[in-house]
Amino acid sequence: MKKLINSTDTVVTQALQGVAAAHPSLHVDVENKVITRAGGPRNGKVGLVSGGGSGHEPLHGGFVGYGMLDAACPGEVFTSPVPDQMLIATKAVNGGAGVLHVVKNYTGDVLNFQMAAELAEDEGIEVVPVVVNDDVAVEDSLYTAGRRGTGATVFVEKIAGALAEEGADLAAVAAVAREVNERSRSFGVALSSCVVPAAGKPTFELGDSEIELGIGIHGEPGRTRTAHTTASDLAAVALDAISADLSIQGDLLVMVNGMGGTPLIELYLMYNEVRQYLEARGGRVARNLVGNYITSLEMQGFSVTVGQLTDTLTRLWDAPVDTPALRWGR
Amino acid sequence: MDAAVFRTWIVTAAEVIEANRDHLTQLDAAIGDADHGINLARGFTAVLGALDTASPKGPMGPGAILTLTGNTLISKVGGASGPLYGMAFRRAGKSLGDAADVDLPALSAALDAALAGVQQLGAAREGDKTMVDALAAATRAFSKAIAEGASESEALRSLAEAAEAGAEATIPMQALKGRASYLGPRSVGHEDPGAVSTALILGALRDAARAGQ
Numbered sequence: 001m002k003k004l005i006n007s008t009d010t011v012v013t014q015a016l017q018g019v020a021a022a023h024p025s026l027h028v029d030v031e032n033k034v035i036t037r038a039g040g041p042r043n044g045k046v047g048l049v050s051g052g053g054s055g056h057e058p059l060h061g062g063f064v065g066y067g068m069l070d071a072a073c074p075g076e077v078f079t080s081p082v083p084d085q086m087l088i089a090t091k092a093v094n095g096g097a098g099v100l101h102v103v104k105n106y107t108g109d110v111l112n113f114q115m116a117a118e119l120a121e122d123e124g125i126e127v128v129p130v131v132v133n134d135d136v137a138v139e140d141s142l143y144t145a146g147r148r149g150t151g152a153t154v155f156v157e158k159i160a161g162a163l164a165e166e167g168a169d170l171a172a173v174a175a176v177a178r179e180v181n182e183r184s185r186s187f188g189v190a191l192s193s194c195v196v197p198a199a200g201k202p203t204f205e206l207g208d209s210e211i212e213l214g215i216g217i218h219g220e221p222g223r224t225r226t227a228h229t230t231a232s233d234l235a236a237v238a239l240d241a242i243s244a245d246l247s248i249q250g251d252l253l254v255m256v257n258g259m260g261g262t263p264l265i266e267l268y269l270m271y272n273e274v275r276q277y278l279e280a281r282g283g284r285v286a287r288n289l290v291g292n293y294i295t296s297l298e299m300q301g302f303s304v305t306v307g308q309l310t311d312t313l314t315r316l317w318d319a320p321v322d323t324p325a326l327r328w329g330r
Numbered sequence: 331m332d333a334a335v336f337r338t339w340i341v342t343a344a345e346v347i348e349a350n351r352d353h354l355t356q357l358d359a360a361i362g363d364a365d366h367g368i369n370l371a372r373g374f375t376a377v378l379g380a381l382d383t384a385s386p387k388g389p390m391g392p393g394a395i396l397t398l399t400g401n402t403l404i405s406k407v408g409g410a411s412g413p414l415y416g417m418a419f420r421r422a423g424k425s426l427g428d429a430a431d432v433d434l435p436a437l438s439a440a441l442d443a444a445l446a447g448v449q450q451l452g453a454a455r456e457g458d459k460t461m462v463d464a465l466a467a468a469t470r471a472f473s474k475a476i477a478e479g480a481s482e483s484e485a486l487r488s489l490a491e492a493a494e495a496g497a498e499a500t501i502p503m504q505a506l507k508g509r510a511s512y513l514g515p516r517s518v519g520h521e522d523p524g525a526v527s528t529a530l531i532l533g534a535l536r537d538a539a540r541a542g543q
Contacts, residue, residue, distance in 0.1 A: 053408075076372070078363045079408040107508050108409035111451060115404070115413060137512070143504075144511035196364050199355050203364040218363035220509050223516075 001195045001202070003298075008197040012054045012076060016061075023324050025065055033081065034089045035061040035072045046164040046173045047071070047093030050102035050157060051086060052109055053078040055196070056217055058325035059153065059294040065323030066330065068161035069102075077196050077297070078218040080108030086116030090125055098126035098170035100177060102156055104149025105133035106218075128170055130177040132156055134186045134305065136241045137214025137223050148216045151255050151305030152184035154293050155317075158326065162319035176316070180307065184253075185246040187214065187238040188303030191228065192261060194219040194296045213237060215259075215303075217296050231266075235273035238304045246306065248278055251286040253307040253317060260295035262302055267291065270302050278306070287317055293325065331432045331482070331539060336392040339538035340381065340399055343531045344374035350530055357523035361510035366411060366523040373407035373415070392432050396440075397423030410508055411524065414448050414461065421447035434476045434485055441469045441489075452507065459503035459510060459517065461524035467496030468532050483543070486536040493532040497525035 005011050013030060020028035027038045041047055050060045051073030060072035070093035075081035090099050099120065103113045110131065117127040134152030138144055160177040168176075190212040193202035196219065203219040206212060211234075214223030242248070256271040258264070271290045278285055286309055294303070309317070320329030347354070347370050354367030380402045384390060390398070400419030404412050425443040426432055432440070445465050454460040456467075471492030475485040498521065505517035508524075 075408045076369065077365065079365050079369055080410070080412075082405050082408050082412060084405050106410075107452070108412070111410055111413040112408065139514075143506050144514070145506075145508050148512065196368075198368045199359065199364045203359045214512075216509075216512060218509070220361075220363045220512060223512070223514060 001200065003195070003197060005197055008200070011197045012074065015054065016074065019061055025322070026061070026324070029088070032088050033074050033085050034092065035064050035074065036089065036092050037064055037066070037070055041070060041093045041095040043095045044097050045095045045167060046097045046170050047090070047095055047099040048102065048157065048161050048164055049073070049086065049089045049093055049099055050153070051075065051081045051089070052104055053080060053218065055297045056294050058292070060157070062325035063154070063157050063323050065321070067165050067319055067321035068157050068323050068326065077198070080106065080112045083112050083116040083119060086113060087119045090116065090120045090127060091123065094125050098128065100160060100164070100170065100173050101127055101129040102153065102160070102177065103129050103131050104153055105131050105146050106148060107145050109149070126170060128174045130156065130160075130174055130181065132181050134181060134184045135216065136185045136187055136245045150188060150217055151186040151257050151294055151303050152181055152307065154255065154289070155184055155253060155305065155307050156180045158321060159313055159316045161321070162316040165319065180313065183246070183313070184305055184307035185242045186303055186305040187241045188216070188222070188259070188301060189213055189234055189238060190215045190222060190259065190299055190301035192300040194260070194299035196297070215301065217294055219296050219299060231270055232273050235270060235277050235304070239274065239277045239306070242304070242306050243281065247308065248281060248283040248306060250284065251309040251314065252278060252283045253287045253309050253313075254278065254285045255289040255293065255305040257289070257294055257303045257305065258292040259299040259301040259303065260292060261298040261300040264291065267302060270304075274304055286314060331392065331437065331542070332430060333389060333391050333395060335538055335542040336395045336432075337381065338541055339535045340377060340395060342534035342538050344378050346530045346534050347371050347374050347527065354523050354527055357521055357526060360520045361505060361513055361517045362523065363509060365409065366527065369407050369409055369411055370415075370527055373403045373412065376406040377402045391426070391428050391430050393423045393426035393428055395423070396420075396426060399423070410452065411527075414452050414524075417447040417451050418444040418465070434482060438469070438473050438476055441472060445469050454507045457503060458507045459500045459505040459522045459525075460507050461522070461528045463500045463503070463522065464493045464496035464525040464528040464532070467499070468493035468528075483540060486539050490529070490533040490536040493529035497521060497529040500525045
């Protein structure tokens with residue numbers, strides 16, 4: 001498999017060096033693998049920390065900046081970061097008003113962030129975790145590890161980040177983060193697998209006309225394998241699943257996200273399908289994102305995230321943001 | 331069993347994980363995200379480095395070796411395996427305290443403590459298709475062997491065999507924990523990578539004790 005790398009064990013380090021060189025607004029601690037805002041924490045502002053495996057760029061490092069995250073912890077490819085990183089990040093963003101951990105609901109992320117929060121509390125920093133679990137493909141039951149955190153993570157980081165930037169306290173920032181999570185649902189489809197650099201071959205094999213429905217973001221196989229079909233049908237599959245679990249009436253925030261290997265022309269085409277589906281059923285897409293925001297290396301495919309908006313949530317979505325991956329209002 | 335045996339255990343575990351890195355990764359590709367072998371190999375390499383550079387006040391006893399192993403795994407592995415294996419080794423190390431020599435009952439208690447730590451952190455039970463399926467079967471077999479008066483090598487052989495059997499028993503299970511659980515029924519028919527790595531690590535303990543004799 002052809003990749004733009006030098007060797008499999010230097011991928012993350014060298015990518016972080018590239019991020020540091022490309023974005024002076026970020027401070028990248030390559031050795032400890034922690035990305036923070038170059039300006040440092042602001043006294044009295046709640047700090048936002050997130051993190052996860054590398055390979056999902058721009059998530060999370062690309063969302064560090066004004067109006068969004070204060071720090072991101074990139075782990076090895078598709079592997080949760082370790083408590084040490086999260087503790088360094090938490091201390092680095094502590095402005096005296098506490099720290100929010102945005103944790104995607106995967107066992108590894110949850111356990112490592114849990115350990116880090118305990119270590120931070122030992123050092124006198126108040127930490128509140130919010131777990132994102134928006135994926136509808138998995139049954140939220142006693143019989144699984146629970147719903148995965150996927151596209152809604154972007155919504156949570158933007159909206160909670162905006163409220164924190166306004167000076168709200170930790171409880172309020174955590175509450176809005178939870179509200180966004182509860183009001184959002186996602187579903188993903190893979191047209192191809194992806195190749196973890198150190199593994200050297202695709203995580204799973206899809207035939208020429210096969211697709212994987214209900215994928216996560218780590219190249220893991222999905223819930224069902226089926227035959228490829230039209231964009232219109234795929235939009236319906238995803239949105240049938242979402243709308244079965246979330247009311248899609250009223251004002252909506254919609255993201256059509258590329259998994260990394262799908263061209264923008266196809267993402268826009270999917271967005272057209274998604275919008276038509278929603279508006280035919282009483283949804284009004286008030287805000288949108290189309291592009292690569294939470295990816296799985298070079299996987300071909302898309303995910304759609306639908307979030308219910310309120311006046312407040314819309315205002316916070318529109319609030320200024322200045323990060324490598326999202327920038328408006330400034 | 332003295333510190334030298336425990337050090338040999340960890341070195342042997344590192345070797346066997348490295349030798350099985352691709353196999354573990356492949357198991358994890360089937361029902362996970364294809365990084366288990368890679369992550370554990372990286373973790374154990376770091377553990378060997380930590381053991382080499384550790385400069386405690388005086389010789390490192392068995393307990394200290396296991397605690398350092400656990401702490402290093404937590405810092406280097408990531409994912410779910412890091413905290414879970416880290417906790418297992420930390421709890422085992424704590425259980426052994428600063429005893430210079432570890433007899434079978436003490437080792438049994440340490441293994442029980444490791445299992446309790448893993449279950450406390452990850453909330454997995456036997457039958458969920460996880461490392462617990464190997465570790466629980468192994469600790470049970472070990473206790474039983476000791477109770478029946480087995481020798482050290484016999485007891486450790488029971489430990490390792492039960493771990494392997496426990497891992498194999500995960501094949502028909504549907505995963506209820508971890509990434510494999512997202513696959514639901516599709517996880518059936520695949521051996522759990524965490525259970526396999528547990529069996530490999532416990533096999534290394536059996537081999538290390540044998541080598542020490």
